[in-house]
Amino acid sequence: MNSAEPTNSPRSRRERPAKPALSRDGIVAAAVHVLRTEGLGKVTMRRLAHELDTGPASLYVYVRNTDELHAAVLDALLAEVDLGREVDGRIHTYVAVRAPEEWLGTIDFSDTGAARAAVLALFDGWDDRPRALIADATGPLVPRHIHALPIGVEWERVPGVTLLGDAAHLMSPFAGEGANLAMFDGAELARAIVEHPGDTEAALASYEKEMFPRAAETAADSAGNLTLMFGPDAQQRLFDMFAGFDEAATEEAAQS
Known part of the structure; x- marks a missing residue:
């Protein structure tokens, strides 16, 4: 007995699983999903209609236009943010x-x-x-x-003294690494002193040799982010940058 050949004919609507009822919350949730996976430019009525397996006209019952949809997405994202109040309740x-x-x-x-x-x-x-x-x-x-030293600033060795943190590599806050870099400088300076017992000058020279390129790389990131955040289409470009971090982390996890 021959098995039945598969066909490509569309399934009857009666045979399809029932779709969840449309709601404003459901539409906004779908829009947030599209934003996170495809970017703000894809958050359109047509794209959401495809995502929700409905017609674009159905969505206008719940949101008047794309501007209102984007505002609702913003509200949903802000609701997830912990604003971190001061001890007296201020923000x-x-x-x-x-x-x-x-x-x-x-x-x-x-x-x-x-x-x-x-x-x-x-x-x-x-x-x-x-x-x-x-x-x-x-x-x-x-x-x-907001002040910043030139990227890659260095100095000639001055015996018995060095700099760390903002004193060594002041930069704009747009890489979010100022405090991290200062603490790392302190740890690396301590390591250099331990590795050169009795020879402070050798320790300071070793510390600065490694600190200069490390600081230059972070300062370049900070300056680049400043340009991005105050340049054209900053919102989309910033989203793409953070989405790239997620993709890199996912790829690294898959390889480990």
Whole structure:
């Protein structure tokens, strides 16, 4: 007896598993999944309709347009964030802008209301929710410049003295490695001293020889991230960068 030949005819809708009922929460959850796996540019009504096995028109019952969908995705992501309050319950908010060095001098930060209005003006047209972190702030605004030494800065050996941490390689905070690098400097300096008992100069020279290239690499990462975060299409490029970290970690885990 011959077995039945497989056919490519479509299955009847009655034979398909029942689809979960559409809901706003389900649509947002699907949008977050698409964002994390494919990027913000793919979070469209058409792409979500395919993901949910429905027609795009069905989604508009729950979200009016793509802008509202993106706002809902932002809300969902923010809900996952632990804001890390101070012991008195306060939350510190930081705003960074790329501006001429003299720009801070044009704002009277002793007048909190005027300073708040000046900073808010930089974010005209933004969604009200992130703007509220500035508009609703109860404390004074504290201006700070961001300083950085040239990438790869080195110096001639000065007998009996060396530098570590920000004193040796001050950089912008956009690699998030300043404190880590300072602690590593301290550990490496201690190791060099232990490995050169009775010869402090040899220990300091050994420490600096390894510290200079290590600091230069991190400073370059920091400067590159600054350019990325304040450049065009920063949101998508930043997402792609973090997604790349996940992919690299997954690949490394698979190889181990």
